[in-house]
Amino acid sequence: SSGSSNSSSLTVLSGTWNVGGKSVSEDIAPWLMRGLQNEDGAMLLPDVVMVGFQEVVGLSDKKRQCGYVLEGSRLDRQCGRLYSYTKDNKVKAWRLRVEKCLTRMAMFAQEQRTDAAAAAIATATATDVDVDVDSKQNGTLGVDLDTKRDANSRADTKEENYGRSSASHKTEAEDEYCCIMYRQMVGVLSLVYIRRKWMPKLDNLKIDQLGVGFMGAGKNKGAIACWFEIDGKTFLHLNVHLESGQKAVGARNANVKVIRESLIAKHKITPDYVIFAGDMNYRLDIGDMEIATQAIRENDLKLLLDADQLKKQMQASTKEEQLFTGFHESPITFPPTYRFLKFSHKYDQGQSGKIRIPAWCDRILYSAKDASTIAAHFYTAAPLVSSDHKPVSALHEMAL
Numbered sequence: 088s089s090g091s092s093n094s095s096s097l098t099v100l101s102g103t104w105n106v107g108g109k110s111v112s113e114d115i116a117p118w119l120m121r122g123l124q125n126e127d128g129a130m131l132l133p134d135v136v137m138v139g140f141q142e143v144v145g146l147s148d149k150k151r152q153c154g155y156v157l158e159g160s161r162l163d164r165q166c167g168r169l170y171s172y173t174k175d176n177k178v179k180a181w182r183l184r185v186e187k188c189l190t191r192m193a194m195f196a197q198e199q200r201t202d203a204a205a206a207a208i209a210t211a212t213a214t215d216v217d218v219d220v221d222s223k224q225n226g227t228l229g230v231d232l233d234t235k236r237d238a239n240s241r242a243d244t245k246e247e248n249y250g251r252s253s254a255s256h257k258t259e260a261e262d263e264y265c266c267i268m269y270r271q272m273v274g275v276l277s278l279v280y281i282r283r284k285w286m287p288k289l290d291n292l293k294i295d296q297l298g299v300g301f302m303g304a305g306k307n308k309g310a311i312a313c314w315f316e317i318d319g320k321t322f323l324h325l326n327v328h329l330e331s332g333q334k335a336v337g338a339r340n341a342n343v344k345v346i347r348e349s350l351i352a353k354h355k356i357t358p359d360y361v362i363f364a365g366d367m368n369y370r371l372d373i374g375d376m377e378i379a380t381q382a383i384r385e386n387d388l389k390l391l392l393d394a395d396q397l398k399k400q401m402q403a404s405t406k407e408e409q410l411f412t413g414f415h416e417s418p419i420t421f422p423p424t425y426r427f428l429k430f431s432h433k434y435d436q437g438q439s440g441k442i443r444i445p446a447w448c449d450r451i452l453y454s455a456k457d458a459s460t461i462a463a464h465f466y467t468a469a470p471l472v473s474s475d476h477k478p479v480s481a482l483h484e485m486a487l
Contacts, residue, residue: 096486097285097317098464100133101451103326104471104478105366107429108145108274111184111473118469118478119188130196132262133482134285135317138185139326140276141366142474143177178271185278186264193262268313272296275365277311277326288318297350299342300330310346310365314356318487323358325351327365333444336396339368343410360461360485363414363452366476369397370446371423376436379444383422383434392419395447414452417466417481424449424468424477431472451481460486 102119119138123131261284268279275296281289293314300308310327327346330338371394373379382390392398401411423445426435434445449468455461464482471478 097134099135102480103364105141105476107474122465136280137324138278141328142274144274189264273306290316321358323361413454417463421468
C-alpha cells in the first residue's frame with residue numbers, strides 16, 4: 088500500500104537544492120519523486136516531506152538582500168518593503184511548485200490502487216465464470232452469459248470507479264499533504280509537509296532561524312530549524328546554508344558550532360530524529376581540476392570522497408572538531424553536485440570565468456536518539472539543470 092511500509096513507523100523524504108537565485112520553470116518531479124517507486128513500479132507516499140532551498144533570492148542582487156543586515160539598521164528599514172514583497176512571492180511560488188508535485192504523487196498512487204483494485208475484480212470475476220458441462224462435453228467451452236456480462240460491465244466502469252475513488256473523502260484524507268510549516272530567511276527557505284492522516288497526532292510545532300553570514304549575523308547564510316511532534320516523537324528539520332569558499336573550512340565549522348549552540352541548544356529540545364540538510368559548502372581538498380574531473384569520468388568516487396572536507400570533519404578525533412557527533416550520512420553513490428554550467432550536465436571548468444573544483448556541497452545528514460530506530464532507504468541526486476547545483480534527496484524510515 089502507499090505510505091509507510093510499517094504502521095508503527097514514518098517514512099520521511101528530505102530534499103535540498105540551491106537554486107542559484109533564479110526562477111525555475113523546470114519540472115521538479117524528477118527530484119521529489121525520484122526513488123519513490125519500487126521494482127514493481129508502485130509509488131510510495133512518504134508520510135513527511137521536508138524540503139529546503141538555498142538562494143531563492145539571488146546573492147548578486149543587493150537590493151533584495153536586505154536580510155543581510157541586522158534588523159533595525161538604516162538599510163534594513165529602506166529595503167524592508169521590497170524584501171517583504173520578494174519574500175512573499177518566493178514562498179508562494181515555491182510552495183505552489185512543491186505542492187503541485189506532491190499532488191501528482193498522490194494522484195499517481197491513487198491511480199495505481201484503482202488499477203490494482205480493478206485487476207483484482209477482474210481476476211475474481213474470471214475465477215467465478217461458470218462452465219457449461221454439456222457444452223464442454225460437446226467439444227465447446229460455454230460461458231455463463233450473466234457472469235460474462237457482469238465482468239464486461241465492471242470493466243467498462245473502471246474510469247467511473249477511479250473518479251469516485253479520487254474524489255472520496257477517505258482517499259483524500261489518506262493521501263493529501265498539508266503544509267505544517269514554512270519559513271524564508273532571505274535565500275533560505277524551508278517547507279515541511281505531512282500526510283493529512285497524521286494531523287490528529289501532530290503537536291508542539293516550533294520554528295526558529297539564525298543568521299551567521301555578514302558580520303557573523305547576516306541572514307545571507309544561516310539556518311532555519313523546524314521542530315514538531317508526531318505521535319509523541321519529536322522531529323527536527325535543519326536547513327542550512329554555510330560559508331562558501333574552497334579554503335573556508337574554519338568558517339563553515341564556526342557556522343555549524345554557532346547553529347548548534349545558539350539556535351538548537353537554546354530551545355532545550357532533545358529530538359528523537361534530526362534531518363540536517365542544505366548547501367553546507369564543504370569542498371574537496373583537491374587543487375587540480377583535471378584530477379577531479381578525471382576521477383568523475385572514471386567514477387572513482389573513493390578518490391574524491393577521501394578528499395571531502397565534510398567527511399574529514401565527521402571523522403575528526405579532537406573534541407574541538409567533533410561538530411557532527413551523532414550524525415550519519417548514507418553512502419554517496421552519485422557524482423559531485425556542484426559546480427555545473429547552468430542548463431547542462433557539464434561541470435564548469437572555468438567557462439563562467441570562475442574555476443571551482445567539483446564538490447558535494449549539497450548534503451543530507453541524519454541522527455536518531457536510538458540509532459536502531461532509523462533506516463536509510465536511498466540517497467540520490469537528481470538530473471535537473473536550472474542551477475549550478477544538483478538537487479539531492481533522501482528517504483528514511485523512523486520508528487514511532
